[in-house]
Amino acid sequence: MxxxxxxxxxxxxxxxxxxxxxxxxxxxxxxxxxxxxxxxxxxxxxxxxxxxxxxxxxxxxxxxxxxxxxxxxxxxxxxxxxxxxxxxxxxxxxxxxxxxxxxxxxxxxxxxxxxxxxxxxxxxxxxxxxxxxxxxxxxxxxxxxxxxxxxxxxxxxxxxxxxxxxxxxxxxxxxxxxxxxxxxxxxxxxxxxxxxxxxxxxxxxxxxxxxxxxxxxxxxxxxxxxxxxxxxxxxxxxxxxxxxxxxxxxxxxxxxxxxxxxxxxxxxxxxxxxxxxxxxxxxxxxxxxxxxxxxxxxxxxxxxxxxxxxxxxxxxxxxxxxxxxxxxxxxxxxxxxxxxxxxxxxxxxxxxxxxxxxxxxxxxxxxxxxxxxxxxxxxxxxxxxxxxxxxxxxxxxxxxxxxxxxxxxxxxxxxxxxRGLALPAATADEGETEARLAAARDAIAAVIRTRDGPAIGEGGPDVRAAAAEPVLSFYERRIAGLTAGMPSASDQVTRSEHAFWLAAIRAERRTLYQCARAGSLSDSLARQMVRELDLVELRLAGSDGSFANPAS
Structure with missing residues (x-):
């Protein structure tokens, strides 16, 4: 004892x-x-x-x-x-x-x-x-x-x-x-x-x-x-x-x-x-x-x-x-x-x-x-x-x-x-900007594949296109430099929109890991960025239709 x-x-x-x-x-x-x-x-x-x-x-x-x-x-x-x-x-x-x-x-x-x-x-x-x-x-x-x-x-x-x-x-x-x-x-x-x-x-x-x-x-x-x-x-x-x-x-x-x-x-x-x-x-x-x-x-x-x-x-x-x-x-x-x-x-x-x-x-x-x-x-x-x-x-x-x-x-x-001490500059930065842009492009590609693939939930092509639009808009704005970071808002979205957000988030995460393995993104920064994605995905997966709409 x-x-x-x-x-x-x-x-x-x-x-x-x-x-x-x-x-x-x-x-x-x-x-x-x-x-x-x-x-x-x-x-x-x-x-x-x-x-x-x-x-x-x-x-x-x-x-x-x-x-x-x-x-x-x-x-x-x-x-x-x-x-x-x-x-x-x-x-x-x-x-x-x-x-x-x-x-x-x-x-x-x-x-x-x-x-x-x-x-x-x-x-x-x-x-x-x-x-x-x-x-x-x-x-x-x-x-x-x-x-x-x-x-x-x-x-x-x-x-x-x-x-x-x-x-x-x-x-x-x-x-x-x-x-x-x-x-x-x-x-x-x-x-x-x-x-x-x-x-x-x-x-x-x-x-x-x-x-x-x-x-x-x-x-x-x-x-x-x-x-x-x-x-x-x-x-x-x-x-x-x-x-x-x-x-x-x-x-x-x-x-x-x-x-x-x-x-x-x-x-x-x-x-x-x-x-x-x-x-x-x-x-x-x-x-x-x-x-x-x-x-x-x-x-x-x-x-x-x-x-x-x-x-x-x-x-x-x-x-x-x-x-x-x-x-x-x-x-x-x-x-x-x-x-x-x-x-x-x-x-x-x-x-x-x-x-x-x-x-x-x-x-x-x-x-x-x-x-x-x-x-x-x-x-x-x-x-x-x-x-x-x-x-x-x-x-x-x-x-x-x-x-x-x-x-x-x-x-x-x-x-x-x-105080005021500087080292010789590193040959490259941690690669956050390039990694986020690459992840956004791959997220858009994943959303398009999901939209044009087998039907998700109820509704025809028009309904699916409408559900994918907020996700595509968010990542297009990120590439254009109009928004950054992870999505956060309070609007309700449909279950079909959940599927598109999941597809985008998982594509982003795969790209970030690829950048980390290639050495173009620092491990600590990759870990931090993946954590952001994980938190959003958990919030999405547990929301049952009340996940915050990142496009708003």
Whole structure:
């Protein structure tokens, strides 16, 4: 019963953080509020949570990584793939090497392998924390897309690197050749299992739905099970369970663009997953705040073993390590932006050079969050001999301090650095205008086919033509630029007009998905536009003759 009560307390704190965030006008990022609430809970009534690292990993990472892979903008990934790959893989290994050596040199009580594990855990950035800060800081859209793409991929690379570091701490170190082959298998096996498992399950459920009809609640439950299934299967065969969850999310994004699900399923599923993402991230930050007092107490004993006179050195160590982490990111960001993002030439043939303000903003925006917390808490409690894992409490506290430091630094520094900052223009916009025009043309074609096809309802050709006229008029006005957005009005229409509106809406949706798959329309915008169509179709389907006439 205690675990249930404690879980409810954590969820209540997450809800309270949302209310406090709105009351403060988003002046403080939500993760910081959640950490503060967790610390308040620990001061009043400590929950005493003791989670097994493996259980903690399984509970939180699969759904979070699945959701990241599902909702990441694919257009941004394609456009800035060079910069994203350089940050997501090169920066991770640069950070692991540089920060690991520095931590071991600064804190000799922390073995080198454990120092590498700490560096690997803090190397991934958190898209949720960045988004929380972006709500009150004007982050340029292209920079935000790069940061989100980096966060999607570096979750996997950082946590895989951490796996090798922990293995080295537990057993004899592996050779470089063996590590390289293992890494290739982890990446290929993990992504492959996640992608193909999701593809097979989606195809199977679509075939069942065609024959027996679609049950929205069952479809949502399947989507909830997919990341855990991919994670467990990959873990069982020795592939990367982390990448399996990411691959499942990427496959789910692709499957969503097939348009096979019913509008009700899409709307409910999106709402459920938004809630899950909010709750899972929030609980992790509240749990971090609740664990902070115990972490400080345990780490103080470790820091005294280093001959420091006061636990104040804990704060000094965190600040110094945080500055080194930021400096490493600054150096790598400067190089990656200079040689990848700014390869375009100006009219005189000189290469553009990224400004230091852009480099500093990109470096500072690499906020640590839920994945770092989840990763560091999976450190084993004991080593291979059964003794306490060396330096565990200390590195967990350092990781927690670096999360706090990155959140505070980004909250204060980004508004100053981003004021008036511009990135090189993207090669193309999100394609909304062209997609809406193409969808309108296809909607007109669908209405004409429906009008001239087999009879619908009662009445002859004249009645059907009259019923189709308001629909055709609406889309013709959209093409002419006289109207935009989705239809809304209050006139009553006949049942025959319903059929024409349905034909038009479904044609629009197919066209939007085709544009998204072709890359001419951004995924996030396509999802938003399809949601508009889904809401109109649901309103139409449930109106029984009282659907609002969009032409009026």
């Amino acid at each position: 205690d675990i249930v009560t404690n879980s409810l307390v954590l969820l209540a704190a997450v809800v309270l953080s949302a209310g406090l965030g709105r009351a403060l006008g988003l002046a403080v990022p939500r993760p910081l509020l959640q950490i503060a609430l967790g610390a308040a809970i620990a001061a009043v009534a400590p929950l005493g949570f003791t989670l097994s690292p493996d259980v903690f990993f399984l509970l939180f990472l699969p759904p979070l990584l699945f959701l990241d892979g599902w909702r990441i903008p694919k257009g941004g990934l394609r456009r800035d793939r060079g910069t994203i790959v350089a940050l997501a893989f090169g920066l991770v290994f640069f950070t692991v090497l540089g920060l690991g050596v520095f931590v071991h040199a600064t804190l000799p009580a922390v073995p080198l392998s454990v120092a590498f594990a700490l560096a690997a855990a803090v190397s991934p950035t958190d898209p949720v924390a960045v988004t929380a800060i972006a709500q009150h800081v004007p982050v340029p859209p292209r920079l935000l897309a790069i940061l989100e793409g980096e966060a999607l991929l570096n979750d996997a690379s950082g946590l895989v690197a951490m796996r090798f570091a922990v293995a080295a701490a537990m057993t004899d170190p592996v050779s470089l050749s063996q590590a390289g082959l293992t890494f290739l298998w982890l990446v290929a096996g993990g992504l492959g299992i996640g992608f193909w498992l999701t593809w097979a399950v989606v195809e199977l459920k679509n075939q069942v739905a065609l024959r027996l009809g679609e049950e929205a609640d069952a479809q949502i439950l399947i989507s909830l099970l997919l990341p855990f299934g991919a994670y467990l299967i990959a873990d069982r065969i020795g592939a990367s369970a982390i990448l399996a969850a990411v691959g499942a999310g990427l496959a789910m994004s692709r499957a969503e663009q097939s348009g096979a699900a019913l509008p009700l399923t899409r709307i409910r599923r999106a709402a459920v997953w938004t809630t899950i993402g909010f709750a899972a991230n929030g609980v992790m930050f509240v749990l971090l705040g609740e664990q902070l007092p115990k972490l400080v107490a345990n780490a103080s004993a470790t820091i005294r073993s280093l001959n420091h006179m006061s636990p104040i050195w804990l704060l000094v160590d965190v600040i110094v390590i945080g500055l080194v982490l930021t400096a490493l990111r600054f150096l790598w960001v400067w190089a990656s932006l200079r040689f990848v993002l700014f390869r375009t030439r100006n009219g005189r043939g000189a290469a553009q050079v990224p400004g230091l303000r852009l480099v500093a903003a990109t470096a500072l925006a690499g906020v640590r969050g839920a994945v770092t917390l989840a990763g560091i808490l999976t450190l084993p409690l004991r080593d291979a001999t059964g003794a306490p894992f060396p330096g565990r409490d200390l590195v967990v506290l350092i990781a927690a301090g670096l999360i706090l430091m990155s959140l505070i630094a980004a909250s204060i520094g980004l508004p100053l650095l981003l």
